[in-house]
Amino acid sequence: MIDFLIIGGGIAGLSAGARLSQHGNVMVLEAEDALGYHASGRSAALFEESYGPPSVVALNKAGAAFLHTQNGGYLTPRGLMLVGAIDQPDMFEADCADLNMVKIPMEQAISRVPILNPGKVGFAAISDAAFDIDTDRLLQDFARTIRQNGGTVSTKSRVTGIRKEKHWVVEAGEIFEARTLINAAGAWVDEVAQLAGLPGIGITPRRRSMARLPAPGGHDVSVWPMMLGAGETWYAKPDAGKLLVSPSEADPVPPQDAYADDMVLAEGLARYEELMTEPVKRVETNWAGLRSFAPDGTLVLGRDPLDLSFVWCGGQGGYGFQTSPAASQLLCDLVVGNTPELEPDIVGMLTPDRLKR
Missing domain, CATH: 3.30.9.10 (D-Amino Acid Oxidase, subunit A, domain 2)
Known part of the structure; x- marks a missing residue:
């Protein structure tokens, strides 16, 4: 039984998986033959703390130290x-x-x-506080963390069926069973939700x-x-x-x-x-x-109020890489029950229960 099954091997899914792999067994399923194939592989790759709406800026600031220092840092000056x-x-x-x-x-x-x-x-x-992000190394380091913590990252694993029994049953060439399903499928997050029997959120x-x-x-x-x-x-x-x-x-x-x-x-x-x-x-x-993008233009992170075992990790817009350290930490905190470090009003701007469906 998988603790956290993540659909999507872009920056959203891999960063979430790296955080969650400290709390249970993680499986990441990526439909394409390479990680970060779609939006993550076609990013402008710039970090600028002030770029984005207020909730995004809060995530930028909360994750800045990680990007500057973790594993030797992922940023180089650009302006x-x-x-x-x-x-x-x-x-x-x-x-x-x-x-x-x-x-x-x-x-x-x-x-x-x-x-x-x-x-x-x-x-x-x-x-001058704008930096290039080493996006490939960031993706690969998150994937490496998942593997080092005993998880699995699988490419060429397109999800074709999802059903809910006592737990989630996911078809992707073979059958996977999971307690918690994390939807990090980028442009396809609403389609994944509908496949799981839940309404989309208007991405x-x-x-x-x-x-x-x-x-x-x-x-x-x-x-x-x-x-x-x-x-x-x-x-x-x-x-x-x-x-x-x-x-x-x-x-x-x-x-x-x-x-x-x-x-x-x-x-x-x-x-x-x-x-x-x-x-x-x-x-x-x-x-x-x-x-x-979600209807209000900011990320959607956390448990679905209609089924708490279904977790949204979507709506990154153009902010996926720059928000990934703090967004993944927030998602992990919400999933495992820790108190988020972000202010409650910011958390409220990011969780899925803010959206009308």
Whole structure:
């Protein structure tokens, strides 16, 4: 008998499994042939404490020490620059306040990103408290913790049936029996719930496209900060000597192996290009990922009020990696009956009983 059976081998499921593996036997079932295949493998991988709604910011802050120090740390300095066009003063000011960023003169902004167009960019702000996350090592370390504590992480294990007897019976190529079922299936969490005989919670998968460009103008982009367009209408992030550019769309789509929408991608690249002196000459490759949101835009963590042996670990949106240390600890505390370290009002913003179904 498995104590905690987790459906989903992305950052949500693996981090939850690592925490729960200290309290019982864990089994993680991942449908694909690799861990972190969908949203987790297509993340912008940035940690910025102030990014997200209040409950997410609380999780960011609670998990910051883990990301900075655990296993030698998972963060390296990147920086985040907010860029506003001349005709975007109000939008720029709102984003600057939300992200607690420091305004800088254009000369300083161009010294950090020399392809900014001074004839088009009217405003810039910087946060040096933004970091790249080593997402692959974080995923693998959580999986390793599960295995070291006697648990199992299984890929190519697509769940095809769930039923409730005295305990959960899950079909995934073979039959597994578990006391507690943790639903960490990303874009598919509502489908998993329905398979288990429970109503969904209104999770909406939203597509986000990405293009990889050669380094603009042959510049060394490794020292550039990530750039965010005012209103989050595009972003650009250095990656392995290239530049990733996204239109930052959030278009609702059914759960799927997502792919980039060519028109949306072209429009986003045009918004980015308008503020730069270097044109986009070539797209090396493109892809898309799904970010899944609850109706109120924040995570859903904890036992389902309709069946306490069914646990939600979903709605990570674009915050999965940066919230994973604290979100997984909160979920573990709620499942095993420990008092969470987070404030009760924050916990109330995250548990599933807040949602009308």
